Amino acid sequence: MRDEQRILDRALSLHHERKVADAARLYRRILDLNPHNLHAIHFLGVAEAAAGNIDRAMTLIDRSLQSNPVNVEFVENYAAVLHRARAHDAIIALCERFGQIVPDSVALLHAGAAAQLAQGRHLQAIAQLTQLLARHPDHFPAHFMLGSALAKTKQYDAAIASYDRALALNPQLAEAHLDKGTVYFAQRSYDAALMAYGRALHARPRFAEAWLGRCHTLIQLGRSEEALAAADEALSCRPELAEAWVGRGNTLLELNRLEEASAAYERALVLAPASAAARAGQGHVLLRLGRHAEADSAFERALAADSAFAAAWLGRGILFLTLGRHDAAAMAIDKALEFDPQLANAWRLRGQLCYLRKQYDDALESWGNSLRQNPDQPDIAAACQRVRMHVCDWTDYDQATASIRSSVQSGKIVAPFLFIAIASTPDEQLHCAQHWARHNLHSIRGPRWRGERYDHDRIRIAYLSADFHDHATSQLMVGVLEQHDRSRFEISGISTGPDDHSDLRRRIAAAFGRFVDVRSQGDDQIADLVRTLEIDILVDLKGYSQDARTGVLAMRPAPIQTQYLGFPGTLGASFIDYIIADRTVIPREHAAHYAEKIAWLPDSYQANDRRHVADIIQRRAEHGLPDGAFVFCCFNDNYKLTPQVFDSWMRILRDVENSVLWLYEDNPAASRNLRGEAAARGLAAERLVFARRLPLAEHLARHRCADLFLDTLPYGAHTTASDALWAGLPVLTLLGGSFAGRVGASLLNAIGLPELITTTVAAYEALAIRLARQPSELAAVKAKLAGNRLMTPLFDTAAFTRHIEAAYVAMMKRHHAGLPPDHIQIDRQKSDSALELQ
Template sequence: MSELKSTEPSLETADTLLARADTLCRAERFDEAEELCRTVLDAEPGNAAAIHLHGIVAYRRGDYDLAVERLMDAITRAPRPDYYFTLGNVMATNNRPAAAAECFSLATQLQPDYADAYNNLGTAQRALKQYHDAVQSFCKVLELQPQNGRAYNNLANALLELNELPAALEAWAIAHQLAPDYPEPLSNRLFALHYENQMSPEQYLADARYFGDLVGRAAQPFRSWLVTTTPRTDRPLRVGIVSGDLRRHPVGYFLASVVGALDKQRIELFGYPTRMNEDELTESIKPHFSQWQSIATMSDIAAAQQVRGDQIDILIDASGHTTSNRLSLFAWKPAPIQVSWPGYFASTGLATMDYVLGDPHVLPEGEEAHFVEKPWRLPDSYLCFTPPQEAPEVGPLPMTKNGFITFGYFGRLTKVTDSVIAAWAEILRRVPGAQLFIKSAQLDFEDVRDMTVARFAAQGIGADRLLLEGFSGRDLYLDAYNRVDVTLSPFPYPSGTTAAESLWMGVPVLCRKGDRFSSHIAESILHTAGLGDAWIANDQQDYIGKAVALASDASRLAVLRASLRAQTLASPLCDAPRFARNLESALHAMWDDYIAKRRLTKREA
């Protein structure tokens, strides 16, 4: 590349300047990096490498429109595979997975051994729910780079979507062996373990602590914060929420009515979304936040400095070990109080996470030892369901017209373990003519449908007893409950959001009592909605017995169906103002405890 024409006494080549700019960009010194890019472009306006790097700087700063403009310009001048790769990353971050997939595909066509492009192509395909294609892309990465731990992690994620839990667990184990300092496989595995709960709470906690230690070693926790040692009376508590699910997602549905009901004189909300995809639910909750700052492209230290600079009093993790979590940020302890709620249902394993927010049903006395965090119990429920604004009306009891009962389950097939299949098959055997309606997005894949039919066939239940349906939009999904008489919650990982939606649609839910937070979720929802122990079985035989008895009690089910929506709406499960007062009281009590401990420490010093 030619030298820059300049009157400056010290001449540097464009390559040298861009190398410096790249280093500055990686160090998040974006102003300086951009200045060097512009220096090159002032001398060589058509320098594709400088235009490309300028696009990267814009991307890292969150200016996606400028990033796309610059990257497209660079590609027009020099259609290089790495330029397509960068543009694909920008598209993926900006929630444009189809465009991202096209970019990564073009990169692999130009460079057939481009392993990183295949890896990101698989991630984009997974976002598009093209799970089989994603598996093939990740396998291509491993063909090129057999020791690529990140590819094994991504492969496991795609396998889980295809209901291949054992294979996913094996791939995560390999990922950790190959990349022991990479925390994501450990986090993904911790979440997936809840589908079967074959691990004791004690062993789960040991594994969660291992994860916490790993991310803790990479962090430099803050030891002091810009806070006073007085009760929060001069201004509201500043409460930050970190989540990738502030959108149409169970977390979004459970937060939507709460954020609007909080007293702004007591709680000031700050949103820290961990990914860029937003929708109409996002837009509806944003006005209730004083500040909304994406940390999707921020490093942990930059995000921690953002939180600390905002003088957040209490930072809430609303993801746990679910997708797009930023638990590694919490290891930096950017806020004096950190809380896990409502997106997870077990210990995060982080010593820097102070509390887990629950209720007496999901956090019963005697199970505190399951957590690194200190349990804090809200008086009614740890969840507040936001009723759909335009939900279908509750229809008549289907069995009255059909002459037989239809049991239903709407949710992830991964929760349907062999024990669940055995229990549901026994119910169908003992109730001649009964149907089982399973609705899951995973059933959109023919091999998953065939596998589901085969699993029931192995228990002596033919396909004629099953109604299998795939994904629907939310209105059609809710209306499908009008074809169900009783919802069967799986175990040990029970229904959560779907249980609340079922009750809202007039369909009672039968669940089993659990032995840890994750397996208590349906119990909490049923108690809060006023159904209580009558719909909570003690064990598998009790679960089967209760289901069989319901098949001969149409009158009871019809009466309950006619009143259940009103009962649910009137219960604490849907009482956002009541829940908001409870949440405010809990957060202020946490703050008061923190202040009391600081005062004690100062006196002792």
């Protein structure tokens, strides 16, 4: 017995000296002498654990716990062994077995709580840690773990308090500072998070996770260059940290350095092939590049790795929305918000989808949630204002528009299509478009066209649009497409929008020599198609309007790229060579406010087709209009109505007795709000009458029930103005300061009615009142319009086609001569000869 004890003492001494293998030999020697020596059995198990033989260790240590009373040291050693082995189920079983027997064991409670925490059983961990701290209030690891458990259950204030208690006991506990930063980050308290990460780095300068936390926080603060430096510091500490490569990729994505971002995500995947974050990051890079099929595959692989990864669901939502698959987009966005209700970009995207569906209340709610998560989103503030304009809610209108203009002036990103609808200067619109283009349009593969010289017998023109269906753009363009000179031009249509199976869709498709439906393809594939077809001039009919695929042009697939008709302003992009305009919408003195060179057509820039007007008798009563009244009319979309324009209209109605204002009703909320605005200005609500959407031919016919069309500012009538003039209804306009507000004047000049163009609000109101009060003068104007309709340039589709073809020829002439794009003036009398220059 004495030999047995002597050998055990020697073995324990060796074990204490970390000579574990020598100690293990002595434990076995003891067991040869006495197989029931519990100390030898127990510490041999501990030695086996140190050697990595966990199953053997657990068998031995469990045998050592058969004593009565139980040896507390054995229980605590077993807890420590299981904790190091991450045998969480076994630890929890050990706690259940001995928790009541050794209730004060720090090691057992600590290991049990850690196991519960590791298995996501946060409430049980909180209970055990609370029990431990009640007995041992100065145990700082328990305070730290309690903070982690509380943070996991989103009890953020209590978590911070627990971390602070741990730090009071151990101020250099870098992990507690790190986790405080994580909690502050989750609360969007980014300045506090940066401070916490800084303290973690002060305690441990080479703490990779703290550098990574700093990276994520700086991204949220828009300090991308600093975020990149932080990611690089994390990687200098731990080059194998996959999450840091993801952080680097995310930062580079924010900086639009897409090739480098892609490489960072690839490196993360080498280190962690199942990383959902890296897969999703790849998807977002591919999405920005317009490589939609590859992006979808990347998001699917991310979700296969982690079906609850919100960023991957968000990516799919963006993808489906880009492709016009709204139902699929809604499902993906809802999934993103299910897994991360505070994901600002998901609320942002949901707002965009609701806006496109004209669910304006839902759009405002979603964008409001996005702004609460991240207030520094001036483009979302602008979008909210656009929604309020759609419903004619003019609360704080002037303040909101001033704020949007201020954002643009300070270089913030605001969507140009939103910006042109508010009062702004051409120079502000240029800056808005330039900021947008730099931030959103890029290609890492470089230009598809690299200077090759094509030698075609005909000029190859491709029109790119999402509107080749029953849409205003196609209504205007179809006649031009049909009348293009096929002996001189090869015309292709590249359709990125839906097929509505309408007569107009069929007519449009038949008008092209080649018509390609690419709506399911990414920008990358479409650009490759344009290059493969060796298109000479790519004409974009969308610009920055809804469903635009401007990213295709960013890849420069054609030697000459032109924007036309879809967007009334500059795109602010270096890859757009020309904008087709006229001297009214873009006077020469405005040319400096356009990134494009201007191709001025001789009359109006607007194409027109002689649209069919339904041959039906129109009765005012059928439209809710009083028979004996003077009917002022404006069928512009509701968002073009502003408080200032409405003030003018109400003054006109007040001065013209027995008059009504006939407006287009886009949504019931707008009608309610406009009636309220009229009442607030002392006008009876019934003096406003609202028109619902009708098929085009019937819509044109109902213009016969009106007397005078009143235009809007700052965004005036475009197709609605030419519709009115074609239907025989005079249009009164006020010349605006930018393209969007000058189209009405362009059309009136082209149809020979410049007397209906005014230049001041007072003149606009006075002329409207005079025409209403002087039936003979209005009759003369209508007679002149009737006589001019078919005799002036506006609806001379054949002549217009020759003019725009002359512009294309002039563009090609400069290109063939090796000259850069420059302003082009097409004169009416010279357009035919210009066609000979090819």
